[in-house]
Amino acid sequence: MDNDTIISPSAEQLRDRLVDDLLADKTVTSPRVEEAFRSVPRHVFAPGAPLEQVYSRDIVVVKRNEQGTPISTVSAPEIQARMLEQAEIGPGMRVLEIGSGGFNAALIAEIVGTTGQVTTVDIDQDVTERARAFLNEAGYERVNVVLADAETGMAEFAPYDRILVTAGAWDIPPAWTDQLAAGGRIVVPLRMRGVTRSLVLERAPGSDADHLVSRSAEVCGFVKMQGAGAHTERLWLLRGEQVGLRFDDGALEEPSLLDGVLASERAAVWSGVVVGRAEPFESLPLWLATSLPGFCALTVDSSAGDPGLAVEAGGRWFPYAVAEGDSFAYLSTRPSGEGRVEFGAHGYGPHAADIAASLAGQVTVWDRDYRRGSGPDFAVWPIDTPAERLATRPDRTAVISKVHRHVTISWPSVDSPH
Template sequence: MFEWTPYVSHGGILRISATSCCGQYEVASEAGQFFVLRQTQDGYEESGRGRAHPKVVEIYAALVIKHQCDEHANRGERPELDDSPQEGDGVANPRDCPPAATIDPLPITTEEEGTPPVIIHDDVQDAAALRDAMTTAVVAKCAKWGFPLPAPVEAAFRTVPRHLFAPEVAPDKAYALDLVVVKRDEHGALISTMSAPEIQAMQLVQADISPGMRVLEIGSGGFFASLLSELIGPAGQVTTMDIDADVTSRARDCLDAAGYRQVRVVTADAEHGWEANAPYDRIMVTVGAWDIPPAWREQLAKGGRIVVPLRMKGITRSLALERTNDHLVSLSQGVCGFVPIQGAGQHDERLWLLNGEQVGLRFDDGNFDDPHKLDGVLASEPAAAWSGVTVTPAEPFPDLPLWMATALPGFCTMTVNTPEGEDPGILSEEGGRWFPYAAVQGDSFAHLSIRPAGEGSDEFGAHGYGPHGSEVAQAIVEQIQVWDRDYRGGPGPQFAVWPIGTPAEVLPKGGVITKQHTHATIYWPDAPFIGR
């Protein structure tokens, strides 16, 4: 309906020109206050005024104009045009235009003395309400996770119009505590998403961003870059990059539509970073990374920080890493899940299928020597072992799988894919369930399970398969008991990332995961030595 000209600076005032069925309009805005002016034969008359964030002034102004056009349509008439030639020919006659509109935060009304207010139902107000509700929920969730939101982060979430970065879905979906799909590959697998807002908020807390910083985002969607832009202010700089030109083109369009034209968008393989704008005070990785390439460390400013969802033996944690001498040390960790990085840094897990394609064992770091030993393993009678360790349904236990990955040789993750009603061959007790954490030893494997233990609690255990399934299940149970005795409820492990050439004797004792460019270490304070 409206044709907007680009923003033009005029005497320190933001000016916009628009054409509608009611004629030519100009919007003057300064410091959040704006005036909608309609051109007439005698100059300009005010059609509306109000206050709004500078980035949404154009949207609010459009509502004023839309209200006037809708009034004409509701009356079943078309505005009469003045026949006298003017510079703005086609302007409606003032006598045919409805009363002026006043824009306030809530509600939007038309005001004329002696008449009741008319509510204008508009997407902008709906989005603002959804945005506030989403942010309130994000604040609560992050506080529960141990990542309380600083005031600037909360303000950024209440400011940036997330729905403008998710034009494919309705606003209520854009503001849900859930991811938004951006792109799938030819097989239907996710390759780009806008992450759930609570995960984005957690990463921003981990990053501790200050005004004036230079930030590189790896993995573009636009929304996260706009949050970064709010936090660094006009003195800072945000560069967002992605290997997929479709993704960066979409991000550029969304950033422009939301008013974040200052964000730099780059299409390139993130394996090499983006040296042109380095060094960076923060490198924010918003895709799942299997390794830390040298370029990221080299392009990090002194005292800088990398926030990265790092995958270790199939388990992903968002780590806030800072340089200590020749390696990176984690300051915090958060549970998360991201689509995997593409390009040179991509690393595919090795999948071994059992029982047709119904059950899969995934090996992320290191390969299973002879997977054929597991052929037919699900045909054997399963064995169960129970730990005596209980957990309530509401209690999280994110460190247990990390401890299993550290302590159990042959650790892997398990997937089950069967149509509803079919038996995949994986055992679970009545009222219990299985978990996707497993261990393989030779011709047998076992996975983590729980069963009801009474009084609103469940007991941890394991189910094993194969000739030595009971032994593998017992090995899992023993590590559950160690975790419960020594680490449950504690501070959790410490993570570090070391250059690949670091001598083994220098690496901390614990779990050492060797990757292409680095060794990732998982160290449990006061833990006994665990053989590598």
């Protein structure tokens, strides 16, 4: 066929193909969300990007900072669809979106209809100006676009039936709950010891309404919150700029103890836990984050060459690590038959074998108790909540204290059905 006779798919065809894919894998499950995705022209909100990229399942970067890190994106449609399904938005609702871009606000506007109200807020003037222009072009002039730091919410249009946060949040400011209508819910990608989950938060029933409980949790990833709600992680470099340990909550007491640790003798400990290479294990990082003191993220810049981290032939390392004193270990795998791998840990430092065994041991506990379960319960409490109210299951509850809130992650007791 001559190239001149090839006709590229139209935006409408590509959009319908994307929605069909989201329906097929049950990412989109409700008629309202489906109709919104079929109606809103995503390409209007990403001018200049190829249509095939716009209507793929990837993010489209809108703005980067000086270091080249994305600070504003059109999020992956899979993530947007899951959050909208979590939110269960209906016609006539008042919705606040924290983190603009325009496309998601347009989706929400389609769902709430002309009797509802959508307000989208962003701290970056470039982002809000672009969002306003794109929304107008796409026919959603009724959406309120506000330049503001959302740490204090947006009282002008409150109360809200739904608050959707489309930036990675480290904490839940009081204003968000203060501006939430009775029976409302917050959908927020919340960082907990470096692990992010999109949580559906509602006020606890009855006399416990002083705190929020989660109705569902989904794996997600978003650019980090800016402004007053930003949180700076602590990074300790182990090999130049190439390998480091990043703490989202907590810190190393004596970082100098890890100086030169990657040059020390290493140890590998294997758990006996085997999974398929394509098998999801989304609850494992959460279990490690809640069960291992010193949990952190292993960060590696492979663009500078081989980082020199130990892995078995055919295996790999994961960015989940634990550090204690003068030693640390990270999660890894090795081949274990056709299409299968075994979890283990590689450790460095004077106590490499011990710390690797600790990490591998918690993988074994996860496999025994939680691998096939529904995962933990999450709750968000005012920071002045007495400690005795937080840990209802002390042996299976992690309490993460932030600025405004405590976050509890409670795993089912081993003898309860899950």
